[in-house]
Amino acid sequence: MTQPIVSLRDVRRDYALGAERVHALQGVTLAVDRGDYVAIVGPSGCGKSTLLNLIGVIDHPTSGTVEIAGKRVDAMSDREATLFRLHNIGFVFQRFYLMPILSALENVALPMAEAKVARQTRVERAAELLAYVGLGNRERHRPSELSGGEQQRVAIARALANGPSLLLADEPTGELDARTGTEIIALFQRLNLDGTTIIVVTHDEDLAGAARRKIHMRDGKVVDG
Amino acid sequence: MLGVAVAAAMLLDMVMLATGMRESFRQLLLSRGFEIRLAPKGTLPFDTDATIPGVSAITATLRSNPDIREISPVLGASIHIQVGNRDVSGSSLGVDPAVQGDYELLSGSDPATADAIVVNDYFLQQLGARVGDTINVATGYDPQTRTYSGQRKLVITGRVKFIYGATEQSGSAMRRETLETMRGEATRDRASLFMVRVREGADAERVRDWIETEVPNVTAISIATAIAQVDARLSYFRQLAVILGSVSLFVGFLLVTTLVTVSVNERAGEIAVMRAIGVSRTHVVQQIMVEGVAISVAGAVLGLGLGLVTARYLNAILSSFPGLPMAIDFFLFQPVAAWSALGLLILSGIGAGIYPAWRAASLPIAESLRREAIA
Numbered sequence: 148m149t150q151p152i153v154s155l156r157d158v159r160r161d162y163a164l165g166a167e168r169v170h171a172l173q174g175v176t177l178a179v180d181r182g183d184y185v186a187i188v189g190p191s192g193c194g195k196s197t198l199l200n201l202i203g204v205i206d207h208p209t210s211g212t213v214e215i216a217g218k219r220v221d222a223m224s225d226r227e228a229t230l231f232r233l234h235n236i237g238f239v240f241q242r243f244y245l246m247p248i249l250s251a252l253e254n255v256a257l258p259m260a261e262a263k264v265a266r267q268t269r270v271e272r273a274a275e276l277l278a279y280v281g282l283g284n285r286e287r288h289r290p291s292e293l294s295g296g297e298q299q300r301v302a303i304a305r306a307l308a309n310g311p312s313l314l315l316a317d318e319p320t321g322e323l324d325a326r327t328g329t330e331i332i333a334l335f336q337r338l339n340l341d342g343t344t345i346i347v348v349t350h351d352e353d354l355a356g357a358a359r360r361k362i363h364m365r366d367g368k369v370v371d372g
Numbered sequence: 373m374l375g376v377a378v379a380a381a382m383l384l385d386m387v388m389l390a391t392g393m394r395e396s397f398r399q400l401l402l403s404r405g406f407e408i409r410l411a412p413k414g415t416l417p418f419d420t421d422a423t424i425p426g427v428s429a430i431t432a433t434l435r436s437n438p439d440i441r442e443i444s445p446v447l448g449a450s451i452h453i454q455v456g457n458r459d460v461s462g463s464s465l466g467v468d469p470a471v472q473g474d475y476e477l478l479s480g481s482d483p484a485t486a487d488a489i490v491v492n493d494y495f496l497q498q499l500g501a502r503v504g505d506t507i508n509v510a511t512g513y514d515p516q517t518r519t520y521s522g523q524r525k526l527v528i529t530g531r532v533k534f535i536y537g538a539t540e541q542s543g544s545a546m547r548r549e550t551l552e553t554m555r556g557e558a559t560r561d562r563a564s565l566f567m568v569r570v571r572e573g574a575d576a577e578r579v580r581d582w583i584e585t586e587v588p589n590v591t592a593i594s595i596a597t598a599i600a601q602v603d604a605r606l607s608y609f610r611q612l613a614v615i616l617g618s619v620s621l622f623v624g625f626l627l628v629t630t631l632v633t634v635s636v637n638e639r640a641g642e643i644a645v646m647r648a649i650g651v652s653r654t655h656v657v658q659q660i661m662v663e664g665v666a667i668s669v670a671g672a673v674l675g676l677g678l679g680l681v682t683a684r685y686l687n688a689i690l691s692s693f694p695g696l697p698m699a700i701d702f703f704l705f706q707p708v709a710a711w712s713a714l715g716l717l718i719l720s721g722i723g724a725g726i727y728p729a730w731r732a733a734s735l736p737i738a739e740s741l742r743r744e745a746i747a
Contacts, residue, residue: 157534196742206649206738233650241745242647258649305649319746 152313152344153202158211158221159303160367167358171197172208181312184339185346186358188213193368195348196317202346203236204228216312239304241318241331243298245290251277251301254285258308268309276304277354285286290351296327303334307343316336320354326338332357373674376631376667379624380675384713385528385683385703386617390610392704397602400700403474403535407443407576409598410583410590415463417553419506423447423562424590432565433586439574443664444471445563447548452513452520453499459513460498462542464489466551473567475545478501480530483546486553490530495542503528509544513555527736536697566590610704620721624671632664636728641744644737653733660732664725672717677715678704680705709725 152277160172171194179185187195200206201213204220206226216235223231232238243255252273253301259269267278277286280300292296299319306314316335320328333355339359349355363371410430412422417573424430427445447466452459456585465474469482475490480503483490489509491499501507505528507737512521525544534543570579583592591602603610636643643656683703689701 196745200741201739203648205741228649229647229652232648238645238648240645240741242641244642246642257651261649261651261655276662309650317741 151178152181152183153177153346154212154346155198155201156212156215158201158213158356159207160194160201160206161185161209170202170304171367172201175367175369177362177369179344179346181344182339182342183344184335184357184359185362186355186360187346187348187362187364188350189364189370191350192365195364197367198364199315199317199346199348202313203238204232225296233258234309235312237308237314239299239302239306239314239316239322243302243322245301245305247290250287250289251282251293251297251304253309253353254290255300255304258305260320262309265316272308276307277301279305281309292332294327295323296330299323299331300328300334303331305339309340312344314343314345316345316349318349318351319347320349320351327333328353373667373671375627375630375733376671377625377674377678379620380668380672380713380717381625381676381679381682382620383462383617383624383716384675384679384710385686386613386620387709387716388679388683388703388705388712390613390617391709392467392701393606393609393700394599394603396704397708398595398599399600400535400697404567405569405656406442406473406567407570407595408568408580408583409593410568411593412564413589413591414497418480423559424566425562427561427563427588430563430587430590434566434583435569437579437582437586439571439579439582440568441571442471442569444473444567444569445548446472446565446567447551447555447562448475448564449511449551449559451458451544452510452518453507453650454510455499459515459518460501460542461497462491462495462498462544464509464544464546464551466548467545469545471569472545475532475534475537477544478530478531478533481631481657482492482736483529483550485549486550487524487526488529489526489544490532490606491528491544492532492534492537494540495544496528496531498542503531509554524550527610528552538694538697539692540694563746569713580637587634620715624668624717628664628667628671628721629727631667632660632725632728635663636660636732638736640740643732644735644740644744647735648741657733660729661722661725664728665721668717668721668724669714671713675717678734 155175155177158172158175160228162169162171175198188197201208205224208221212219218278219233221284254272256269259272264352274286277283280303282300285293285297304306320331335345336357347354355361364371399709412424431445434440446465448462450461451464452461467474469484499507506525509526510520525665532545537543557559558583570576577596580592580594646656687701687703691700
């Protein structure tokens, strides 16, 4: 039996909201296997994004343990967490958040520059990734010269830049029309077939339907999946 | 950006003002190569009507010092010329044309003979005369009886520009002997000022000390002491420049801080995503600091042009104050001043970036992304 790539045990996350305490996650235990494609679904405010943030090591749990790729990440320092994300996790967001002054190729190469990959290597890899997401002919274009779907594909290529073991996506089709959303869903499926572990948080039934596994959440708890 | 440019222009102008007058005055004093000036004891050159007696004896004493190369005694006086029914007055310098350091010849020739005079353009205009004309010059005029004294016919042999002359000042120069003769016994063998050139390589300060010892009835002023006196008299301008320059720098600092802070706030989501994909806090800080410096440098480049234009305009206004030598510049462009202003702006840009950079690096990633999603 292979070790799961994501493993959460009794994870809780509380927030202070003014004088009140909000219990965003209430004892979540979860495992995701390597190579899986998981969709986390549920009503707004049920804790989906909070769960994704904890898996992505951009937030710390109030209690419980989080292990990613066999490593405890719940108590990492900021420096450790930053390095861990750089090499192990790819993020795709609803808004694409590309650097407006950089070209598509430069945007994709950015995480590799941060990881101190040699210039020639990162240019070649960025070009390969852009070709993989179907934007081989748009390398020199700036984000403002690309459509929403194209920008999201650049963001996906950027997320894959350092060869992460896990790809996390938060509402990746949220700002796209139906046709473009379908293209992104197909791209995720292709990525998963090629071996990438994917976890998406979504309200999009089509995107959730394309996943191998669905996790339903309600009121900060995993209720099914 | 325009605000930063205006602050940069103001800073450049104030740096130019703080250092320009001093440098301009130094250049003016050095322009004819006379390092030392002798004025009547306790006065500055032409500060009063006082004169130094015993020109011949003083000249002989000065010549005994091998470090002194040239001596130019100058006698100053007011002159009057009747033009039609009106009296045109001006000032005249009695000089030795061969060693004088008071004027530049624009056209014609120096007053080589006893009946020659050279005048500036303003005087020519007042007289309605031209080079070659003969004018009846007097050193005394009684306005009640409208009578002239010490009159002599002199031929205008040249047009000159007086180095220390003010705007709209009628100036002229003739041989010192001529002016002495016209003024009579009162100024016989007297001078208002001596100008002294020292031998190349000689220590002007040592020569100055020697003169004050050997010629006790004069105050010897070297370039350094003259500048010190000018510094003392014009300290008000420097203080004003320092205060306004500091205010400009502070305003520039606040503007850059505000611009970068607003930019960081607008890009909170973008910065949070950069952090999420693995960009370190150090690189975020670097990027924001570079942004602050870039705004400051761009503002400085724009401000340089703006500062030079405003400096020229303000210089024209200030230089037209009555009694000031035309050659004195209040705002003198010196590369060192521009570099100083640029250096201060870059330092201020770095300082201005600290707060927004700290804010950007401290953004909680998950919280910022959540806020962006809600927005």
